[in-house]
Amino acid sequence: MTALFEQYPSLHGRMPHIPLGCFPTPVQRCRRLGGRLGVDRLFIKRDDVSGTPYGGNKIRKLEFLLGEAVEQEKTAVLTYGGAGSNHALATAVYARQTGTKCIALLVHQLNARSVGRNLLMHLHLGTDLRFCRSFSSMRRKTLAENIRRRLVHGSTPYIIPMGGTSPLGAAGYVGAGLELAKQVDEGLLPEPDVAYLPLGTMGSAVGLALGFEAAGLRTRVAAVRVVDGSLANWRNAARLFDETNAYIAALDGSFGRYEPTAGRLTIVDDFFGGMYGRYTPEGAAAVRMMAETEGLRLEGTYTGKALAALVSHAGAGLLEGETVLFWNTYNSRDFSGEIDGLDYRRLPKAFHRYFETDVQPLDRGADSGEATV
Numbered sequence: 001m002t003a004l005f006e007q008y009p010s011l012h013g014r015m016p017h018i019p020l021g022c023f024p025t026p027v028q029r030c031r032r033l034g035g036r037l038g039v040d041r042l043f044i045k046r047d048d049v050s051g052t053p054y055g056g057n058k059i060r061k062l063e064f065l066l067g068e069a070v071e072q073e074k075t076a077v078l079t080y081g082g083a084g085s086n087h088a089l090a091t092a093v094y095a096r097q098t099g100t101k102c103i104a105l106l107v108h109q110l111n112a113r114s115v116g117r118n119l120l121m122h123l124h125l126g127t128d129l130r131f132c133r134s135f136s137s138m139r140r141k142t143l144a145e146n147i148r149r150r151l152v153h154g155s156t157p158y159i160i161p162m163g164g165t166s167p168l169g170a171a172g173y174v175g176a177g178l179e180l181a182k183q184v185d186e187g188l189l190p191e192p193d194v195a196y197l198p199l200g201t202m203g204s205a206v207g208l209a210l211g212f213e214a215a216g217l218r219t220r221v222a223a224v225r226v227v228d229g230s231l232a233n234w235r236n237a238a239r240l241f242d243e244t245n246a247y248i249a250a251l252d253g254s255f256g257r258y259e260p261t262a263g264r265l266t267i268v269d270d271f272f273g274g275m276y277g278r279y280t281p282e283g284a285a286a287v288r289m290m291a292e293t294e295g296l297r298l299e300g301t302y303t304g305k306a307l308a309a310l311v312s313h314a315g316a317g318l319l320e321g322e323t324v325l326f327w328n329t330y331n332s333r334d335f336s337g338e339i340d341g342l343d344y345r346r347l348p349k350a351f352h353r354y355f356e357t358d359v360q361p362l363d364r365g366a367d368s369g370e371a372t373v
């Protein structure tokens with residue numbers, strides 16, 4: 001059960017929710033990586049194993065979002081992302097578990113091996129994939145699909161926003177913050193001074209900051225921006241924090257009201273590399289370092305950049321004497337068994353390019369030291 005309902009039992013039944021993941025996710029000490037970085041107390045939060053067959057950060061949000069889709073008796077969900085979107089894939093995986101059709105509208109992104117793997121998994125799942133040339137074409141296709149499904153199936157699809165981020169989706173990460181506080185209470189790790197994670201649509205980092213606040217933890221959130229600053233910025237983060245807080249507090253008056261502060265949530269801007277999905281040298285090095293020291297596979301779009309920030313801050317002496325948590329948001333469940341031997345040519349033609357052109361150079365061999373933990 002999500003820690004949000006454990007601590008605020010009256011929310012159970014008032015918020016839409018279906019259990020999909022396995023919580024709490026483990027926390028582990030990273031002695032080898034910590035040794036390499038000179039961070040004695042370095043821990044990892046294993047949201048990479050948050051569910052089977054597919055882990056990562058999106059399940060916590062989808063428990064609420066798909067819960068609402070089921071509550072509204074929707075037969076289809078529609079969502080958005082880049083061609084290799086982990087969010088679109090997680091949505092497809094768990095929509096299927098709830099008996100709901102998934103339609104994914106995807107825009108182009110730079111090629112990487114994870115893009116091809118995710119697309120093949122969609123093929124395996126039977127996701128209705130549509131390639132979109134632009135964000136305005138996403139909007140047009142959404143309207144057209146609303147009309148079509150109402151006519152043909154009698155109801156519009158449940159719309160899940162990009163990255164699963166809304167006050168309802170972010171509530172999943174408020175629960176994650178409370179879950180960590182409980183693990184600290186149980187003595188599984190000392191109270192972290194800071195937690196590093198990527199900042200995309202912001203639901204994870206903002207929800208976590210609110211969860212830490214509500215739990216009375218002192219842990220700062222270092223949110224490493226991996227998308228354009230016009231999307232992820234302090235103003236939008238503060239608004240999402242407020243809206244999520246207001247939404248939960250309206251349902252349970254014992255949940256406090258908090259102010260978003262820069263001391264609680266810091267946006268780290270220097271590791272983005274100028275474009276979503278573009279691997280950076282520091283990010284690729286961080287991916288390799290994690291594979292070599294802890295045997296865990298990261299990737300260059302999100303988690304490599306978040307770890308690169310941690311590595312750089314450690315090198316600059318900013319984490320001296322601190323307890324540091326790396327929150328792993330990337331799925332580590334192996335689904336190669338499901339996609340081995342699948343023919344990409346059965347995907348819509350617009351997606352063939354991710355199999356017929358090379359991946360970006362920094363992605364070649366970046367996680368070749370990979371093993372499983």
Ligand SMILES: *Cc1c(COP(=O)(O)O)cnc(C)c1O
Pocket residue numbers: 056057086087163165198199200201202203204205302303329330331
């Ligand atoms: C989606 C995603 C993120 C970003 O989470 P947001 O809540 O959108 O900020 C981080 N890491 C990975 C691996 C993701 O797939």
